[in-house]
Amino acid sequence: MTNSTIKIALAGLGTVGSAVFKLLQEMSPVISNRTGKLMEIIAVSARDRSRDRGLSLEKVVWYEDAVEMAKDSGADIVVELIGGSDGIAFDVCDATLSNGKDFVTANKALLAHHGLYFTKKAEEACLSIGYEAAVAGAIPVIKALREGLSSNNILSVYGILNGTCNFILSRMRESKCDFDTALTDAKKLGYAEEDPSFDIDGVDAAHKLTILTSVAFGCVPNFDDVKIEGIRHISDLDISFAEELGYRIKLLGIARKNGKSVEQVVYPCMIKFGSPMAHVEGVNNAIAIKGSASGPVIIEGQGAGADPTASAVLADIIDLSRGIRPPILGVSAENLIFNEDENAEIKTGRYYVRLMVLDRSGVFAEVASALKDENISMESILQRTRAPGETVSVVMTTHEVEVHSMKRVLRRLSEIDSVVEIPRAIRIEPLTF
Amino acid sequence: MTNSTIKIALAGLGTVGSAVFKLLQEMSPVISNRTGKLMEIIAVSARDRSRDRGLSLEKVVWYEDAVEMAKDSGADIVVELIGGSDGIAFDVCDATLSNGKDFVTANKALLAHHGLYFTKKAEEACLSIGYEAAVAGAIPVIKALREGLSSNNILSVYGILNGTCNFILSRMRESKCDFDTALTDAKKLGYAEEDPSFDIDGVDAAHKLTILTSVAFGCVPNFDDVKIEGIRHISDLDISFAEELGYRIKLLGIARKNGKSVEQVVYPCMIKFGSPMAHVEGVNNAIAIKGSASGPVIIEGQGAGADPTASAVLADIIDLSRGIRPPILGVSAENLIFNEDENAEIKTGRYYVRLMVLDRSGVFAEVASALKDENISMESILQRTRAPGETVSVVMTTHEVEVHSMKRVLRRLSEIDSVVEIPRAIRIEPLTF
Numbered sequence: 001m002t003n004s005t006i007k008i009a010l011a012g013l014g015t016v017g018s019a020v021f022k023l024l025q026e027m028s029p030v031i032s033n034r035t036g037k038l039m040e041i042i043a044v045s046a047r048d049r050s051r052d053r054g055l056s057l058e059k060v061v062w063y064e065d066a067v068e069m070a071k072d073s074g075a076d077i078v079v080e081l082i083g084g085s086d087g088i089a090f091d092v093c094d095a096t097l098s099n100g101k102d103f104v105t106a107n108k109a110l111l112a113h114h115g116l117y118f119t120k121k122a123e124e125a126c127l128s129i130g131y132e133a134a135v136a137g138a139i140p141v142i143k144a145l146r147e148g149l150s151s152n153n154i155l156s157v158y159g160i161l162n163g164t165c166n167f168i169l170s171r172m173r174e175s176k177c178d179f180d181t182a183l184t185d186a187k188k189l190g191y192a193e194e195d196p197s198f199d200i201d202g203v204d205a206a207h208k209l210t211i212l213t214s215v216a217f218g219c220v221p222n223f224d225d226v227k228i229e230g231i232r233h234i235s236d237l238d239i240s241f242a243e244e245l246g247y248r249i250k251l252l253g254i255a256r257k258n259g260k261s262v263e264q265v266v267y268p269c270m271i272k273f274g275s276p277m278a279h280v281e282g283v284n285n286a287i288a289i290k291g292s293a294s295g296p297v298i299i300e301g302q303g304a305g306a307d308p309t310a311s312a313v314l315a316d317i318i319d320l321s322r323g324i325r326p327p328i329l330g331v332s333a334e335n336l337i338f339n340e341d342e343n344a345e346i347k348t349g350r351y352y353v354r355l356m357v358l359d360r361s362g363v364f365a366e367v368a369s370a371l372k373d374e375n376i377s378m379e380s381i382l383q384r385t386r387a388p389g390e391t392v393s394v395v396m397t398t399h400e401v402e403v404h405s406m407k408r409v410l411r412r413l414s415e416i417d418s419v420v421e422i423p424r425a426i427r428i429e430p431l432t433f
Numbered sequence: 434m435t436n437s438t439i440k441i442a443l444a445g446l447g448t449v450g451s452a453v454f455k456l457l458q459e460m461s462p463v464i465s466n467r468t469g470k471l472m473e474i475i476a477v478s479a480r481d482r483s484r485d486r487g488l489s490l491e492k493v494v495w496y497e498d499a500v501e502m503a504k505d506s507g508a509d510i511v512v513e514l515i516g517g518s519d520g521i522a523f524d525v526c527d528a529t530l531s532n533g534k535d536f537v538t539a540n541k542a543l544l545a546h547h548g549l550y551f552t553k554k555a556e557e558a559c560l561s562i563g564y565e566a567a568v569a570g571a572i573p574v575i576k577a578l579r580e581g582l583s584s585n586n587i588l589s590v591y592g593i594l595n596g597t598c599n600f601i602l603s604r605m606r607e608s609k610c611d612f613d614t615a616l617t618d619a620k621k622l623g624y625a626e627e628d629p630s631f632d633i634d635g636v637d638a639a640h641k642l643t644i645l646t647s648v649a650f651g652c653v654p655n656f657d658d659v660k661i662e663g664i665r666h667i668s669d670l671d672i673s674f675a676e677e678l679g680y681r682i683k684l685l686g687i688a689r690k691n692g693k694s695v696e697q698v699v700y701p702c703m704i705k706f707g708s709p710m711a712h713v714e715g716v717n718n719a720i721a722i723k724g725s726a727s728g729p730v731i732i733e734g735q736g737a738g739a740d741p742t743a744s745a746v747l748a749d750i751i752d753l754s755r756g757i758r759p760p761i762l763g764v765s766a767e768n769l770i771f772n773e774d775e776n777a778e779i780k781t782g783r784y785y786v787r788l789m790v791l792d793r794s795g796v797f798a799e800v801a802s803a804l805k806d807e808n809i810s811m812e813s814i815l816q817r818t819r820a821p822g823e824t825v826s827v828v829m830t831t832h833e834v835e836v837h838s839m840k841r842v843l844r845r846l847s848e849i850d851s852v853v854e855i856p857r858a859i860r861i862e863p864l865t866f
C-alpha cells in the first residue's frame with residue numbers, strides 16, 4: 001500500500017515545532033501503516049540555526065526565510081508553528097496557498113483574525129487548512145464539531161479554553177494564595193509566559209472561541225465579536241466565597257444562539273460544583289457542545305504543551321494524506337454568515353457581587369435600597385470580616401436579573417461612601433450538562 | 434454548490450430508524466449548505482407497513498425485503514438499523530457491499546462478530562462502512578480515535594459503554610434500592626428491554642469494546658477476546674460499601690496494551706470518587722482514550738436513544754457525501770493484526786472483597802490465614818452487621834495482588850464454614866485521567 005510520499009515543510013522549530021518533527025519521525029512506520037503513505041520532512045525554517053534542538057536535521061533543507069520555504073521547497077504541506085496573527089505567519093500562510101500547497105497550523109490568532117480571507121483563498125485553489133491544533137491542543141474538538149456533529153444544529157459551545165488561567169484559578173483555590181502568587185507559580189512551571197497578558201486577559205481564549213463559533217454556527221470568524229474579560233481582578237476572597245457558596249470560578253469561553261445572533265463571551269464565571277466543567281483543574285481544557293439531536297457532548301484533555309499540540313498537527317497532516325478534506329470551516333466560505341453582533345448579547349443573568357464596606361450603621365440600608373430600585377432580587381447574602389478593625393466583605397448572589405440593571409446598580413453601589421473598593425461582580429452560569 | 438443528490442435507503446424503521454428519517458428531513462437545508470449535496474431517502478424497509486410512525490412515506494419506495502432493497506433500490510448508501518449480528522442485518526450488509534453501495538449502521542453486534550469480513554469486502558470494492566452510531570451513540574469516539582488521534586499510539590481505551598447498566602448502578606446508589614428494583618425502574622423508563630440480558634450481562638458493552646479495541650490498536654475485531662462479567666451480582670451492600678470507601682461502582686469496558694497483546698475486559702469495578710468517570714451518572718456514556726502524544730482525552734455524552742443515535746448515523750452519511758473515507762478500522766483490513774489473546778490478561782490488580790460471615794469465634798483467624806497463605810495484603814477492612822441476629826458483612830480492600838492468588842483465595846474463603854454466601858470480589862481500577 002505504501003506508494004507515495006507526502007513532503008512536509010516545517011516553519012518554526014520552537015517547542016511545538018520540535019515536537020512535531022520528533023513525533024513524525026517516531027511515528028513514521030505507524031503512520032505509513034495507517035495511511036499507505038510515507039511522510040517526509042524535506043525543509044525547515046527557524047530563527048537560530050545553531051541552537052541544539054536534539055533533532056537530526058541533516059536530511060532537511062534549512063531556510064532562513066520561511067516565506068521562501070513556502071514558495072520554493074516543493075513541499076505538499078507547509079506547517080506553520082511560528083504564531084501571531086500577522087507578520088511572518090500571515091506571509092507564510094499566504095505564500096503557501098498562493099503556491100498550491102496545503103497549510104497546517106496551530107495558530108489561533110491567525111485564523112481568528114484572518115479566517116475568512118485564508119479560507120476563501122484556500123477554497124478557490126482547492127486547498128485545505130488544518131487547524132485542529134489551534135483550539136484546545138490535543139482535543140479533537142474541531143473534528144467533533146465539523147464532522148462528528150455535522151448532523152446537528154449547534155445550540156451552544158462553551159469551554160475552558162486557556163490552561164494558564166485554569167491553572168491559576170485552581171492554584172488559588174488549592175493553595176489559598178492570591179492571584180500574583182499563583183501567576184508566579186505558573187511562570188515557574190512553564191505554564192505562563194514572561195508577559196502573560198494574552199492568557200490572563202482572555203485574548204487567547206477569545207481567539208479559540210472565535211474559531212469554535214465559526215465552525216459551530218457557520219459564521220465568519222470575527223474576533224471583534226467576542227466580549228472579553230480576563231482574570232486579573234479575581235481575588236482570593238472571591239475564590240473562597242465561591243467555594244463556600246458551592247461554586248468554582250472558571251474562565252469560560254461561551255458561544256450560544258440568541259435568536260438569530262450568537263453571543264460570544266470570554267469571562268471568569270461561577271459554575272456550580274458538580275456541573276460538567278467544575279472538576280476540570282490545572283492546565284486541562286474542556287469543551288461542551290450542545291447539539292440539537294446529539295444532546296450535550298463534552299470533551300476534556302490537554303489543551304496545550306508540545307506533545308499534545310504536535311498530536312493535533314500530525315493528525316491534520318494524516319487527514320490530508322488520507323484525502324480527508326471537509327469544508328475548512330464546516331461550510332464553504334461563501335456560505336458563512338455574518339453574525340448580527342448588536343443583538344447577540346444575552347440580556348439577563350445571575351450574579352455574584354462582592355462589596356467591601358466599612359461596617360457603619362446605615363450602609364446596608366443604602367445597599368438594599370440601590371438593589372430595590374433596580375429590581376435586583378437577592379438569592380443569598382454572606383458577610384465576613386477580614387480581620388478585627390478591617391473592612392467587611394459582603395457577598396450577595398442574585399436571582400435572574402437584567403444585565404443593564406446590574407451594571408447600573410454596580411455603579412451606584414460604588415458611589416456609596418462606605419463602599420471602599422470597586423464592587424466585584426461575577427456571572428453565575430447555570431451550565432448543565 | 435448544490436449539484437448532486439445522495440440517494441439513501443433505510444432498512445429498519447424502529448425508534449432509531451424513524452429518528453434518522455425525521456432528522457434527515459428536518460436538517461435537509463442545513464446539510465445541503467454544509468455538503469453542497471442534496472440528501473434524499475428513496476426507499477425504506479420495515480416489518481409492519483401499516484404502523485403509524487408519524488413519517489411522510491409517500492415519496493419513498495417501500496420494500497418488504499430489506500435485502501432486495503439493498504440490491505435493487507438504486508441507493509448510493511444503505512443504512513441498516515435492524516440490529517443483530519446475523520440474520521437480516523448480515524444479509525443487508527452483504528448485499529449492500531456486493532452491489533457497490535456504501536453502508537452505514539448502528540449495529541455493534543454485526544461488526545464485533547463480522548468486522549473483518551465486511552471491512553475486507555468493502556475495501557476490495559472501494560466502499561465504506563460508517564459505524565459511528567454503533568459505539569456510544571452521539572459521542573464521536575470512532576472519529577476521535579481513527580482520525581483525531583491518528584498520530585498516536587493508543588495506550589488504553591476505557592469507558593462506560595452501556596447506559597442501561599450505568600443507570601441501574603446510579604439508581605441503586607441514589608435510591609438505596611436493590612438490583613431488581615433498579616432494573617424494574619429502568620424498564621419503566623424505557624432504558625432497559627423486556628429481556629435485559631444483553632445489557633446487564635455486559636454483552637452490549639463488549640460488542641462496543643471489540644470495535645473500539647480494533648480501531649484503537651489496529652487489531653482484528655474479535656468479540657471472543659473480551660472477558661465479560663455483568664452486573665447482576667452487584668448488591669446494594671456493595672454499592673453502599675463502595676460509597677463508604679470513596680468509590681463508585683461502574684461497568685467499564687477496558688482495552689489496554691499489555692506487552693504485545695491487548696487486554697479486553699468488561700466488568701463492574703470500583704473507581705475512586707473524583708476520577709474522570711466517577712461523576713458520569715444515569716444513561717450517559719463516557720470514553721477515555723490515552724494516546725502516546727495527546728495524553729488522555731475523555732468524551733462524555735448520550736450513549737443511546739433515538740436522536741443521539743440518529744445524530745451519529747447522519748454524520749456518517751454527511752462524511753460520505755463529503756468524500757471523507759478513512760480506512761474503515763483505522764488501517765486497511767490487510768494490515769489488521771490478530772491479538773495474542775493468551776498473553777493479554779493483566780496479572781495483578783487491587784480488589785474489594787465482601788464476605789458474609791456468621792460472627793463466631795475463630796472465623797477471622799481463618800480468613801486472615803487464607804489471605805496470608807496467598808500473600809494477599811489488605812489495605813483496609815470494614816465490618817457491618819446487617820441487623821441483630823443476622824450475618825455480618827466483612828469488607829476488605831487489598832493492595833496490588835496476583836490475580837491467580839486472588840482467585841485461589843476466593844475459592845478457599847468460600848469453603849470456610851462460617852462464610853455463608855459466595856464471597857464477592859470487585860476489581861478496584863486505579864484509573865487516573
